[in-house]
Amino acid sequence: MTSPSHPELTKNQTLVLKALDKAEGPLSAYTILDRLRDDGFRAPLQVYRALGKLQEFGLVHRLESINAFVACCQPHGHRHEMTAFAICRTCGKVDEFSDMAVEERLGEWVRAHRFKPAKTTIEISGDCADCATHEHA
C-alpha cells in the first residue's frame, strides 16, 4: 500500500501533530496538553481525541511501554505495516524501524493459531549508542 489518503486534518489534530513534530522525543498526552494551553486547549479529551484520529491515519504512534506518543518518521504515515521502536530510557530518543523478517515470523505464528491481529507492539527499551558510551556506568 502506498500513501493512504487522509482527510484534511482538523485544527486540533493539526496542533497536536505539530507539537509532536516539534518535539525531539515522545510526549505524554498531558505534556501535549500543557504545550497547547496557549492555543486554547483546556482538557485531556481534546488531546486524546486528536491523538486517536492521528493514530488512525497512521501519522502518530503510541509507545505503550512509556505511555507516550511520537509523530511517525514517515511524513505521510502508514496504517498497515508493522513497526518497531527502540526507546532510549536515558535521553528519550526513539528510533522507528521495521523488519520484514520479524513481521513474517509473527505472521506465521498468528496464522498457525488462527489469531486475528489488530495491533502489534514491538518496543525495545534500553540505552542508545550515545548514552551507553557516554555514561559508561
Added chain:
Amino acid sequence: MTSPSHPELTKNQTLVLKALDKAEGPLSAYTILDRLRDDGFRAPLQVYRALGKLQEFGLVHRLESINAFVACCQPHGHRHEMTAFAICRTCGKVDEFSDMAVEERLGEWVRAHRFKPAKTTIEISGDCADCATHEHA
C-alpha cells in the same frame, strides 16, 4: 498448577503470584489488590512491590499494552529470553510464546545500532481463534 512456592518468595510475593496463577487471564494491579483484601492487602504499593520482584525473578510478565500482569507460563520463570504475547481483546486470554528468529532479527538491529536493550516488549492484540469465529464480524 501452582509452583510449590519458591523458597525465596516472601509472603506478599507468594500471595500475588497465587492470585495471578488462579486467574484465567491477566489482572490489573488494582484487581489483584481487591482480590487480596482478605489477606490483609490495603494499598497499591503492596501489590506493585511484589509484582516488581516477581518480574525480576521472571515469574510474572507485565503486558504493557493493557496495563496488566500475567504469571509466566513456565512455572520456574525465565529471566533472559525474549517473550511475545498474543492478547485477545475479547475474552482476555493470553498466549505466551517465543520465536528465535524474531529474537535474532531484533538482536541484529540492536547490534547494528549499538543499542543496549534492557527490556523488549512484543504484544499482538486482536481476537483469538474462538472469539474470531464466534463473533463472525
Added chain:
DNA sequence: ATGGCACACGTTATAGCGTTACGCAATCGG
C-alpha cells in the same frame, strides 16, 4: 426548509494506574 444524521468540539467529573515519602521491623555481616 426541515428534520435527521454524522462529526468535531468543549467542559466537568470520574475511573484507573502508579509513585513518592515516611517510618517501622527483621536480618546479616562487620
Added chain:
DNA sequence: CCGATTGCGTAACGCTATAACGTGTGCCAT
C-alpha cells in the same frame, strides 16, 4: 553492637484515560 540492606504498612499524591453530557456545523434525503 552497629550500619547496611531488605521487606513491610500507610497516607498522600500525581499521572493517564474515559464517561457523560451538551453544543454547533455541514450534509443530505424527504
